[in-house]
Amino acid sequence: MVRVTVLGAAGGIGQPLSLLLKTSPLVSQLNLYDIRNVHGVAADISHVNTDSKVLAFQGNEELGAALAGAQLVVLTAGVPRKPGMSRDDLFSINAGIVQVLVTAFASHSPDACLLIITNPVNSTVPIAVETLKRLGKLRPNRVMGVTSLDVMRAQSFLKAALGPESNSISTVENSVTVVGGHSGPTIVPLMKNKDHQRRLRANNKYDDYIHRVQFGGDEVVKAKAGAGSATLSMASAGFCFSELVLRSIRREPIKPYPAFVYLGGLEGGAAAGAAIAAAASVGEAPDYFAVPVVLRDGEISSLDTTDFKNIDNAEGGLLKTAV
Numbered sequence: 311m312v313r314v315t316v317l318g319a320a321g322g323i324g325q326p327l328s329l330l331l332k333t334s335p336l337v338s339q340l341n342l343y344d345i346r347n348v349h350g351v352a353a354d355i356s357h358v359n360t361d362s363k364v365l366a367f368q369g370n371e372e373l374g375a376a377l378a379g380a381q382l383v384v385l386t387a388g389v390p391r392k393p394g395m396s397r398d399d400l401f402s403i404n405a406g407i408v409q410v411l412v413t414a415f416a417s418h419s420p421d422a423c424l425l426i427i428t429n430p431v432n433s434t435v436p437i438a439v440e441t442l443k444r445l446g447k448l449r450p451n452r453v454m455g456v457t458s459l460d461v462m463r464a465q466s467f468l469k470a471a472l473g474p475e476s477n478s479i480s481t482v483e484n485s486v487t488v489v490g491g492h493s494g495p496t497i498v499p500l501m502k503n504k505d506h507q508r509r510l511r512a513n514n515k516y517d518d519y520i521h522r523v524q525f526g527g528d529e530v531v532k533a534k535a536g537a538g539s540a541t542l543s544m545a546s547a548g549f550c551f552s553e554l555v556l557r558s559i560r561r562e563p564i565k566p567y568p569a570f571v572y573l574g575g576l577e578g579g580a581a582a583g584a585a586i587a588a589a590a591s592v593g594e595a596p597d598y599f600a601v602p603v604v605l606r607d608g609e610i611s612s613l614d615t616t617d618f619k620n621i622d623n624a625e626g627g628l629l630k631t632a633v
């Protein structure tokens with residue numbers, strides 16, 4: 311049974327994510343931290359009739375206590391994207407927040423698995439890694455940017471693009487994965503089922519499909535008209551990935567699943583970077599990339615680059631923008 315801390319728990323993502331974690335039988339204690347409104351959220355969620363304990367921590371002076379003893383920390387504190395803002399526009403605000411929270415993580419729960427949802431993930435993960443490195447507390451196989459919403463979008467948009475008959479295709483979930491980054495053109499869907507790919511191309515739907523996966527977040531930002539970016543779907547995706555980590559802590563076998571990782575610090579990272587560079591036909595191997603990771607004991611035990619070997623030239627072209 312695992313103690314989980316959610317940082318930014320009173321936010322648009324933090325609240326539904328905390329609720330979902332409360333429903334999980336894999337969690338024994340849920341520490342909810344925010345700079346505001348967290349007591350109400352914790353009181354509300356604590357009435358859900360599951361066995362885990364819910365505790366609220368508010369403000370910087372309670373941050374250490376919120377993190378102490380956690381095996382999994384999910385970082386979702388920050389400001390969301392507004393219309394017209396790119397994920398990179400968020401950088402200057404959220405970078406400072408991530409730095410403060412990761413510095414506390416280094417002091418109070420350095421051995422926990424750290425999942426980063428705060429955007430722009432392409433930049434907040436490097437900030438977290440550099441901060442931990444500077445403090446001498448970096449465990450690169452326990453720091454991951456959460457890109458599971460890209461995977462979920464790739465799968466649900468594929469069902470939509472293939473049409474009604476795709477409902478009978480039980481393999482849609484295994485048909486596509488997403489690698490690269492977590493921002494627009496750096497998001498690279500890799501279609502593993504060449505038949506699905508051929509069908510999309512034959513119907514002139516392939517390019518639109520790829521674009522929709524890469525820019526699906528904009529659909530939500532636009533529809534919310536100034537009220538923020540994806541929260542409910544992000545919480546669901548963040549919960550799915552958190553559950554994989556929790557299950558790996560219980561030593562359950564977990565199929566490789568993508569996460570945005572620091573290749574430069576991982577065993578096998580250099581070889582994975584070289585495989586990615588070769589597939590993208592570029593000389594330089596990336597330092598950071600979303601790659602399917604194999605989780606064991608709450609950390610990355612290895613990287614799975616199988617799918618990079620099978621991509622065709624068109625996808626190789628896409629991959630280039632992400633390296």
Ligand code: APR
Nearest residue numbers: 318320321322323344345386387388389390391427428429
């Ligand atoms: N420490 C803790 N919590 C903080 C801090 C901080 N230093 N700064 C902000 N927060 C909290 C806010 O109080 C708020 O409750 O983070 C929460 C963020 O919630 P929202 O503003 O609703 O933003 P949300 O839509 O949840 O997005 C959060 O995740 O996907 C990314 O782009 C998104 O970077 C954004 C983040």
